[in-house]
Amino acid sequence: MRFPPFQLVDWFAAAEGRFDLSLSHSDCEPLSLSDLFQESEFANLADFRLGYGTFAGLEQLRSLVARQYTTIDKNDVLIFSGVSEAIYTFMRTMLNPGDEVVAQSPLFHTLHAIARSLGCKVTEWRPTDETTCSFDVSALIELCNPRTRLIVFNFPHNPTGQMISESDLRRIIETARRCNAFLFSDEQFRLLEMPSVATLPAACDLYDKAVSVTGISKTLGLGGLRIGWLATRCEEVIAAAKEYRFYTTEMANTPCQVFAIRALERGDEILARNRRCLAENVERLRAFAEQHRERLVFHSPKAGTMTMVEQKSPLTSTELCERLLDDKRVFLVPGNAMGMSDRLLRFGLGRDDFVQGLDRLGDFLQGRIPD
Ligand SMILES: Cc1ncc(COP(=O)(O)O)c(C=O)c1O
Missing domain, CATH: 3.40.640.10 (Type I PLP-dependent aspartate aminotransferase-like (Major domain))
Incomplete structure (x- = not known):
């Protein structure tokens, strides 16, 4: 049995070692052993x-x-x-x-x-x-x-x-x-x-x-x-x-x-912390998209760790994500990697350093994209 390419994981694999902030991972903030014991x-x-x-x-x-x-x-x-x-x-x-x-x-x-x-x-x-x-x-x-x-x-x-x-x-x-x-x-x-x-x-x-x-x-x-x-x-x-x-x-x-x-x-305690982080990051992303409304359209998620944002730049999402990776060392997944429109971007909302990632994306949106 042969499998077709797994485009999303291929995208992750190609970005390995090329970023130090992620705006797209689907997990909540990773715990350490000393968080557990x-x-x-x-x-x-x-x-x-x-x-x-x-x-x-x-x-x-x-x-x-x-x-x-x-x-x-x-x-x-x-x-x-x-x-x-x-x-x-x-x-x-x-x-x-x-x-x-x-x-x-x-x-x-x-x-x-x-x-x-x-x-x-x-x-x-x-x-x-x-x-x-x-x-x-x-x-x-x-x-x-x-x-x-x-x-x-x-x-x-x-x-x-x-x-x-x-x-x-x-x-x-x-x-x-x-x-x-x-x-x-x-x-x-x-x-x-x-x-x-x-x-x-x-x-x-x-x-x-x-x-x-x-x-x-x-x-x-x-x-x-x-x-x-x-x-x-x-x-x-x-x-x-x-x-x-x-x-x-x-x-x-x-x-x-x-x-x-x-x-x-300790699940209840960890979940409560993660839900708080998600709710805060949703609001940060909403405000960020509003601030960049000529480029971004935010859609509210109802649950989970992710949401899709439409981008209206002259670039496809794949091009935008490649440039963001190279210029700002920020990881973002384009819609195309999930069989969706390449005008979409996947945001992962579970990480503690989401604000820093948004700051770098903000610099990128202001600086690099031609009108
Ligand atoms: C919807 C869904 N199912 C399953 C998986 C696989 O999860 P795991 O890392 O536990 O193997 C993922 C991972 O991204 C996922 O998003």
Whole structure:
């Protein structure tokens, strides 16, 4: 099986070593080990034995994860090396060539690319407005039929920060039930809603063929630990994923699971801090776009860590981002890298040094772009 290029990650890889400020990363401010542990606890870590762990993931971690759901038990949870591995494992085990898949678009690349590479027929659920990315659930329902094997979506949405209502989520679930389809809900940015926006229920709590995936990379700023998980009441999915992993990683990294346990124990505190940072940076970006209104149009995100801004310079977004990288050592992702319009820019709102990044972008916008 061969995969198409993963343009977004290619963009990140090409920029490695060329920036010292990022305005586009999708994680919250990364934590250090000393943010998680007291100094006195480091001695206990030194004694931690580095043998194999357990196939499904450490029991204590799975129990903590299960608390994020209302109907999920620790045996309904599998710990993976990041959400990426959970996505890959599900798609490889539950899809066959020729299967019909309905997938939101734009969407985090692997959520549709693995299905396509497997030879599935992927139908895209496009937004009603390509710039703000508002999604009409009635349009998704029309795309589904009794042959639909899988429906895939991601709310809060990467990269636009858009949401659907709980009643719309329930309509999708009714459609999946009617078609007897699996539902794959990427909830990587769940629990990071803006202050006035309600958290959606996890799909795995609403339907027994729904799979919810999330982790600690984005919400808790711990992407380097590579810990994510899949939660579902569907025994067929759990059994197939467990079996498949014997051919890939077998189990997730044990010390990182121990760090993840600590992070989840302190999850409320870390999330509250990160939500505050996101809300502040949204307002900073709104004010910045207003100050540069001849160049930028801001669209409010409802949740998550990102939003898209339209830029009206004579450059494409790809050209603008390349020049910003070279001139100011600031990293920004153009819409094109996510299959979107190249008049869009992706802003990541979770970092503490967002203001410094905006300052440099402001200098760049004032200085370099020809009218
Ligand atoms: C929507 C979405 N799903 C999954 C992933 C993969 O996450 P992880 O780093 O936990 O593998 C990402 C990473 O950017 C993402 O944005």
